[in-house]
Amino acid sequence: MNDLVSLLALPAIWSGGNPSQVLHTLLDAMVRMLRLELASVRLIDPVSEAPVELVRTAEWRESMPSAHEIFEALSLSLEGDGHKWPQALRKILGDREVSIVPVPLGLNAELGMIVVAAERADFPRQTEALLLNIAANQAVIGLQEARLRSRQKRVADELDRKVRQRTAELVAANAELQLQVAQLQQIPVAAWTILPDGTPDFVNQNWLEYTGQSLDYVQSGPETWMSVVHPEDRERASRSYWEGIGSGRGFTAEVRFRRARDGAYRWHLNRAVALCDADGKLLKFVGTSTDIEDLKQSQEELRITQANLAHVNRVTTMGELTASIAHEVNQPLSGIITNAGTCLRMLASDPPNVEGARETARRTIRDGNRASEVITRLRALFSKKSAATQPIDLNEAAREVIALSFSEFQSGRVVVRQELGDDLPLVNGDRVQLQQVILNLLRNGSDAMSTVDDRARELLIRTELDGDDRVRLSVTDVGVGFESQAAGRLFEPFYTTKNEGMGVGLSVSRSIIERHRGRLWAMPNQGPGVTFSFSIPCKPGDLTGDHNGIGRTPSMTDAG
């Protein structure tokens, strides 16, 4: 009866132990209670499937066979179904004969098997068999509990491991996030996020420093940022902001923000994009504000420079033209004054030289008409009416240019020879612009000969038919020429081989000719110098689109 109580108390002893502890105490208890030679257990581990084998022998036994030996010895007799095993069998084990009793663990020995051996031939008696069965049942309960605990422990360990791993990952991710946040704080643009309702929920340090706002203030409402927007930009900024927030598409807007450091308003490019989750649900907007003030200013400076350059070109042309015009008007004026002076002297003489006075008066009138013609030509050259497309006699246009710039060539000691073709068809175009081109080409040729002293500085202007439907005008000089590889670059803006001058003339000339659906090109001569030619169609047609105002007709007011 004490034995039974001891056995029933075993699970309490086992609680918290592992399977091998359970088996050790069980085997010890059995050996002691039943005065066994030995007790052995083979346990089938459901996880590893490797059998655990233990053996306990009576204290008085000198040699102890290993559990493996025992099971090996029994293996032949104990094959197969646990139910068919014999209740007991006598067998020589080691140096003596023993009664061996197998006790299955679990209904079909699925947990393993206990084998006990005693020397007594009547082993097991009925109570002993009962105790063996109770012990086996207790073992099963204990094992199952132990296994459950073990499994729970494994799960707990696994959970613990996973928690540790996840924690480590989170720590690493947090460090990375910290780094990213630090980067976000320090990137050289203002960065921010906006909630779907339009309230800013994050702005980086850059924004705070730039605007002097606090994070709390920024987060306090949807349009807190508005206080740093230039008053003139506020309405526009607000509109594009709410359109972008409302549509969920984000926005791009250029507005001026006030810099806290010096109170200066500087242009910013603001861009926000929508940040959505995997299902496409809008989480927030992320965006940046980039200071583009310097960029804007350099763009503006570039624009002003280009405008200035175009103006300088026009003014230069006008200035040079004005000098020519002054000279052209001066010549007849000089004659008028001389003639008028002579006339007065003739009338004042005694007797008055009436016939001579009449002649000088006639010359005075003629010179007056000559001056008037110059003015008429100028009017034609600069009248607003002539800016429109009209049929033009290229020869007449060329003659006018030559007449107006005659003195200029004269002072450069350049002789202009004309070979103007007969019966040329009229061309359709802007008279003043084409005359500007002719003037440019003549002036270019003249300039190219300014250092020529070993030959006559002759400029040949020629007009001729080019095919059936085009007219070509060429200007040939005997100047220094250009290296043939530079021919392609002559028409680039700012390209110049001259020390003075802006070099804009040729590129402007080319754009004018191209607007007339024609082309302008340069060829080196066989001898010294270069021939510049343009060829334009005679058929009526509109001018092609204006190229950014290049080639715009200058008016007299442009010069002032």
Place this chain on the structure above:
Amino acid sequence: MEPHQERRVSERPLVSVVDDDESVRESLPDLLGEFGFAARTFSSAEEFLASSCVDQTRCLILDVTMPGMSGPELQQELKLRRQEIPIVFITGHREDAVRPVLERGAIACLFKPFNDASLLEAINLALHPK
């Protein structure tokens, strides 16, 4: 008229005009005639040098800028030929360099259009150096 003028040419000092501007060549001789001078006109420096008037010319009214040989170049050429005729330059270009021609001995440089009194004063200065 012609014989009358011819006769007076020999008596009056000869003033030659070299200018490529036709209106000057047309208008100046009558004025010079009114001043009491004989006048001859030439359209280029080369034409003047080739003429027989170089020796007889007492005063040369000379344009500065001309195609071919310029006024100052003619001034230089005459100096080389040791025919130092007093020269009154005339020019329509305000920007023409006046100082060099004056430094080389020209009497005056008049800008066109000039009045008759200035011209007379310059010619008188040429004919009667102080």
